[in-house]
Amino acid sequence: MTQGNFSGWADGAAWQWLASIYGANFANEAVRYLLAASLLWLIVHVLLKKRLAHRLIAQWPSARDVRREMSYSFLSLLVFAAVGMMTVMMVIKGHWVVYRNPTERGVAWLVASLPLMLIWHDFYFYWTHRLMHSRWLFRHVHGLHHRSRHPSPWAAYAFHPLEALVNALMMPLALCAVPLPGIVLFVVGIHQIVRNAHGHLAVETMPRGFARHWLGGRFTTTTHHHMHHETAKGNYGLWFTWWDRIGGTEQADYLARFDAATPAWPSGTSANKLSIVEQ
Numbered sequence: 001m002t003q004g005n006f007s008g009w010a011d012g013a014a015w016q017w018l019a020s021i022y023g024a025n026f027a028n029e030a031v032r033y034l035l036a037a038s039l040l041w042l043i044v045h046v047l048l049k050k051r052l053a054h055r056l057i058a059q060w061p062s063a064r065d066v067r068r069e070m071s072y073s074f075l076s077l078l079v080f081a082a083v084g085m086m087t088v089m090m091v092i093k094g095h096w097v098v099y100r101n102p103t104e105r106g107v108a109w110l111v112a113s114l115p116l117m118l119i120w121h122d123f124y125f126y127w128t129h130r131l132m133h134s135r136w137l138f139r140h141v142h143g144l145h146h147r148s149r150h151p152s153p154w155a156a157y158a159f160h161p162l163e164a165l166v167n168a169l170m171m172p173l174a175l176c177a178v179p180l181p182g183i184v185l186f187v188v189g190i191h192q193i194v195r196n197a198h199g200h201l202a203v204e205t206m207p208r209g210f211a212r213h214w215l216g217g218r219f220t221t222t223t224h225h226h227m228h229h230e231t232a233k234g235n236y237g238l239w240f241t242w243w244d245r246i247g248g249t250e251q252a253d254y255l256a257r258f259d260a261a262t263p264a265w266p267s268g269t270s271a272n273k274l275s276i277v278e279q
């Protein structure tokens with residue numbers, strides 16, 4: 001059976017082929033998630049835990065939270081793999097275009113498509129996220145992600161399956177509109193899991209003054225998203241702060257909390273923080 005020919009359904013070859021695409025997508029997503037979350041966890045929550053205690057935003061995540069975050073992230077990976085499989089099928093059938101040669105559609109599009117994808121993803125997430133905070137959706141869907149008031153990097157994909165589906169549609173929706181170089185899809189994928197896991201780190205790693213800097217202040221930080229988990233109100237943005245600023249949803253004490261999480265000099269203890277939950 002050729003890739004574009006589905007005459008093998010009866011003898012099972014097509015199903016096997018489909019299963020192999022699903023499996024490859026699942027493995028790809030799972031490896032990225034495991035690598036990003038485990039490396040951040042190992043470096044910040046294990047190796048540098050004492051050295052970075054003064055940068056703890058509020059509390060260390062509990063072991064119970066971490067177990068739940070891992071379980072739901074695994075479920076989300078199953079959903080992402082299904083969307084990935086559907087995307088591959090659409091590309092193979094010629095409905096959507098993902099091309100191998102990065103400059104096939106011009107250098108200008110190669111250079112522009114990456115920032116455009118990040119801006120699109122941020123826009124899509126901010127507005128769907130606000131929708132997720134509507135009463136019914138929060139109670140039945142998005143509230144699950146908010147069960148972690150003090151999340152860990154493992155919370156990166158800790159969504160209800162319906163929310164995982166909504167989040168995963170970002171890429172297919174982009175491909176409905178424009179052809180994309182494969183390398184841009186790859187970079188967008190790496191960027192999203194690294195920054196997603198980093199946003200749930202519970203420890204602020206950016207330099208002091210970053211959130212008040214004219215350029216740095218345009219990017220979300222771990223403190224930004226951690227505050228969203230604490231109150232489930234405000235700070236809905238993903239990669240950039242501008243939608244929260246335009247929409248008037250940035251938490252009033254965001255900059256003060258960022259300053260508090262990035263003291264000029266370590267106090268030596270984390271006693272000034274809220275009570276700390278040890279693992």
Ligand SMILES: [Zn+2]
Nearest residue numbers: 145200225229
């Ligand atoms: Zn979150």
Ligand SMILES: [Zn+2]
Nearest residue numbers: 129142228232
């Ligand atoms: Zn939320």
